[in-house]
Amino acid sequence: xxxxxxxxxxxxxxxxxxxxxxxxxxxxxxxxxxxxxxxxxxxxxxxxxxxxxxxxxxxxxxxxxxxxxxxxxxxxxxxxxxxxxxxxxxxxxxxxxxxxxxxxxxxxxxxxxxxxxxxxxxx
Numbered sequence: 463x464x465x466x467x468x469x470x471x472x473x474x475x476x477x478x479x480x481x482x483x484x485x486x487x488x489x490x491x492x493x494x495x496x497x498x499x500x501x502x503x504x505x506x507x508x509x510x511x512x513x514x515x516x517x518x519x520x521x522x523x524x525x526x527x528x529x530x531x532x533x534x535x536x537x538x539x540x541x542x543x544x545x546x547x548x549x550x551x552x553x554x555x556x557x558x559x560x561x562x563x564x565x566x567x568x569x570x571x572x573x574x575x576x577x578x579x580x581x582x583x584x585x
Contacts, residue, residue: 466522472496472532474545480529481561488526489561494531495539501582504536510574511556518575521582531562571576 467479479491486579495505498561503509522528531557533539546552553560559566571577 465524466519466526466528468519468528468530470530470532473534475551477529477531478525480531482493484527488523489529491529491531491557491559491561493531493533493546493557493559495555496535505539505555505571507554507572508556509573511558511569514558514573514575515558515578518578518582521579521580530564 469484471477471480474507477491481491492512494512497503498579518531519528522549533552534544538544539546539555541547547564554569556572557566557568558581563583565584567574567577567581
């Protein structure tokens with residue numbers, strides 16, 4: 463039994479709802495490009511980062527929440543006015559962040575298990 467909760471969401475509105483439903487919890491969010499029916503993302507870095515991030519999830523703090531968010535198709539993501547870029551200030555995918563803090567790993571930083579583990583284990 464995992465000590466954390468994993469939530470899978472798609473798009474900005476679902477992400478916001480997942481966060482507001484879990485107010486007061488320690489929330490980690492991982493943002494990835496959309497996957498097709500076969501489970502392949504258009505974002506090669508996301509494909510490379512996901513097993514690294516998943517491999518460190520055993521280090522998530524007890525009672526925390528891990529939100530896996532697909533940000534949309536490539537065209538939507540490339541639009542500088544999309545909600546993820548405008549409101550959440552994301553600059554790239556994949557991004558792993560500790561919600562409500564400045565802690566953030568972007569793109570190839572997500573390939574580094576030691577950085578991911580540090581984010582999951584730091585207070």
